[in-house]
Amino acid sequence: MDSGIDRPDWHLGDETYRLFVESVTDYAIILLDREGRIATWNAGAERLRGFSEREVIGRDFFADFYWQRPGDAKIAEILHGSEHRMRHEVEGWCMRKDGGRFRCHLVLQRIDGGTPAKTGFVVICRDRTQRYSAEGASRRSEQQFRRLIGGFRDLATCTLDQVGQINSWSEALERMLGYGSGEIVGRAYAELFSAECCRLGLPSQALEHALREGRLRQTGWRKAKDGTQVYASEVIDVIRTETGEHLGFSLALRDVSAQAATEEALDAARRALFQSQKLEMIGQLTGGVAHDFNNLLSAILGNLELGRRRLPADSDVTRFLDNAIVGAQRGAALVSRMMNFAREQEIEVRTIELPALFKELCELVAKALGPETVIQSNFPDRLAPLRIDPHQLELALMNLLINARDSMTKGGTIRLSARNRRISAGTDGFGEPGRYVQLDVTDDGCGMDAETLSRACEIFFTTKPPGKGTGLGLSMVQGLVDTVGGRMSIKSRPGRGTTVTLLLPAAPSRADEVFAGDELETVHVQAPLERKLRVLVVDDDALVLMNSAALLTDLGHETTALSSAEEALTFLHSRSSRRPVDLIVTDHAMPRTTGLELAQVVRSEWPSLPVILATGYSEDIVEGNGTVSARLQKPFGIRDLRAVIAAVFEGAEAGNGGGVATMPPHASSAILS
Structure with a gap:
């Protein structure tokens, strides 16, 4: 059929070429002249677009059949472009004759034969609708899977390629470790570990073990974006194809930091309980040994006194026996104090004189603190008596004195002072209005900073090395002060020592007599902060x-x-x-x-x-x-x-x-x- 247009001189009459083009039905193969008009239209083009050859020959392919607008810059570039733009490939939606749409993949090749008669274009089109639908379904499936995985609040997932580089990252992992998907994908799995773990080769060892065994379960610290560490339970699975080809790894992580902290606190409590039980056993053992030793001293003293009575008054041996008797008596007094200190008993609140109690405790204190520690005491003559359990107060004083000694690594002086105080107005936590005895225990030790000071009375909190302290000392003192309605405060500065102040209620029986003779300050107690914050x-x-x-x-x-x-x-x-x-x-x-x-x-x-x-x-x-x-x-x-x-x-x-x-x-x- 003669369409009235000049067909390019491409030897279209060649029977072999014609049969080849017209026999192809899966592809639309179309020849265009140099102006973009359709010169040939094979059976594949008719099947794909629905137009017969008679309906399209001579029509402008770009204006009538291309899905972009006529005059588009790309079309002009295709028709009149330079030699390095000889080929154009694109994919998009096209319309059939019946109005239906299909996804078309189009390749357009410019042919420049040197003369206008041999210049034109070859267009090859293919229907990609089915493949595009499958790819879309795959994308939707992947998105649904990602949303499903991202919905787990406490389970975080990611995948790695064969060499251990991260290629997917869930929202849960972003919440857990702080890294966004855009800043972590493409980086190595090892970057989730500390520098020390990487130096030991732990990340590569984990992946090698998973590859060898098929799966690895482990727990450990993972590095978050802000530099903190998250304790995580991790499962690494190997991803393989149906034929067994290794594609990569999948990781599932769960933050178990809170669980680990709870278990650590439980272990610490168990250790503290065990230490407390050991101390209790030592106390019981001390009481038993002291009791037996006291019996031995009784026998020694009795025999020394009997022997002295049988010696003449002018015997040279008498002075040696007198010295031995004095030593045995001091030993008996010390054992007696140990027995009173170690025994278990109900709290017995009674009236006591603080100077007399400390005087009886001094010898035991001196033995416990050692020769490098000096104790200075300053108690006024008219100090009001206390209403308190004497044994509990002795234990509290021992704890305060030992703490003070331990803060002075090279020895030093511990000063004890007391005075009467009258409080006329009280607030919560600072004692009721009344009469008190203030006891200060001051050392020249290392002191505490604000953070240590704020935690000082926490039970089991200690700054001593493992095995050197239980963290129970000051909590016990605070408990005693609370029991009697008193107050404890601590003043400390780094490098300038510490003062622990106990405000203990005075015994009412003699308080009027003692307080009446003194010109005492009236203390208006107020909260530590004088203004509302x-x-x-x-x-x-x-x-x-x-x-x-x-x-x-x-x-x-x-x-x-x-x-x-x-x-x-x-x-x-x-x-x-x-x-x-x-x-x-x-x-x-x-x-x-x-x-x-x-x-x-x-x-x-x-x-x-x-x-x-x-x-x-x-x-x-x-x-x-x-x-x-x-x-x-x-x-x-x-x-x-x-x-x-x-x-x-x-x-x-x-x-x-x-x-x-x-x-x-x-x-x-x-x-x-």
Whole structure:
């Protein structure tokens, strides 16, 4: 059929070529002249588009059949482009004659024969609808799988390639470790480990073991983006094809930090209980040995006295026997004190004279402290008697004196002083109005910083090396003071020693007589902070946030509660023209931005604004390098909160990190037992 157009001179009459082109039905093979008009239209093109050859010959292929707009820049480039743009390949949606759509993959090759008659284009089209649908289904399936995996709040997943590089990363892992998918995909699995673990080759060993055995279960520390460590339970599975070809690894991780911390605390409690049981056994053994030794001393004393009675008065041996008797009597007195000190008994509150009790305790104290420690005591003549259990007070004094001795590594002087005090107004935690005896125990030791001071009375907290202390000493003293309605406070500064002050109720029987003869100060006791603070509380746990805010409000402070570090920074910046708050109390383990990171921003923008970090993680996990003002151990109560706030502000006033703090019911002196 003659279409009235000039066909390119490509030897189309060649029978072999014609039969080849017309026999192809899976591809549309179309020849265009140099202006883009259709010159040939094979059976594959008719099947694909629905138009017969008679309907399309001579029509503009780009205007009528190409899915882009006529005059598009790409079309002009195809028709008149330079030699390096001889080929054009594209895929998109095309319309059939009946209006149906199909996905078309099109390749257009420019043919330049040197003359207009031999210049034109070859177009090859193929239907890719089925493949495109399959690829779309695969993509949707993968997206659904990712959403399903990402829905697990406590199970985080990722995949690795054959050499251990990360090629997928779930949202749960982003929450757990802080890395976004865009910044971690393509990096090595080993980057989730510490430098020490990498030096030991642990990441590669884990993948080799999984490849060899098919699966590996392990637990260990993984490095988060902010540098903290997350203790995780991890399962590594090998991914293989149906033919056994190794494609990579799949990892499932679960954060078990809280579980590990609980188990660690339980182990510490077990160790402390075992140590306490050993101490109890030693006490019982001491009592038994002292009892037997006392019997031996009784026999020695009796025989010495009998022997002396039988000697003449002018015998030279008499003076040696007298010395032996004095030594045995002192030994008997010491054993008697040990027996009273070691025995178990119910609390027996009675009236005692503090100077007389300490005088009886001195010899035992001197033996316990050693020759390098000197004790100086200063008790006034008219000191009011105490109403307290004498044995419990002896034990408390022994703990305070031993703590003071241990804080002075090269020896030194411990000073004990006492005085009468009348308190006319009391507040919660500072004693009821009344008459008291104040006992101060002061050492020249290493002292404590604000953070150590805030934790001093925590049960089992100690700064001594393992095996050197139980962390029970000051908590026992605090318990005694609470029992009798007194008060304990600690004043300490690094390098300048420690003073532990006990405020103990005076016995009413003789208090009137003693206090009447003295010109005594009247102490109006008030809270450690003389002004109401504006406190910003930050915690992602709604229950903890509400509790912390309630405790601070109960302490008389004005509180603003926010649930994230981002909200806190927005709040602070919105009031940047003036200091918006006096104190920040923030949780550490919060998503996206931790409490420690918040403290670092606050320190850089508001250097004088103190930050207390509340956490249940260990000190090394949340080491702030001086960024935070103090650390508050979770769980905490109102007395812990009051004590750490007092320590922070009094330490700031002192200018050296030390301070005076009214300690919570569980607190220590310099080096803690």
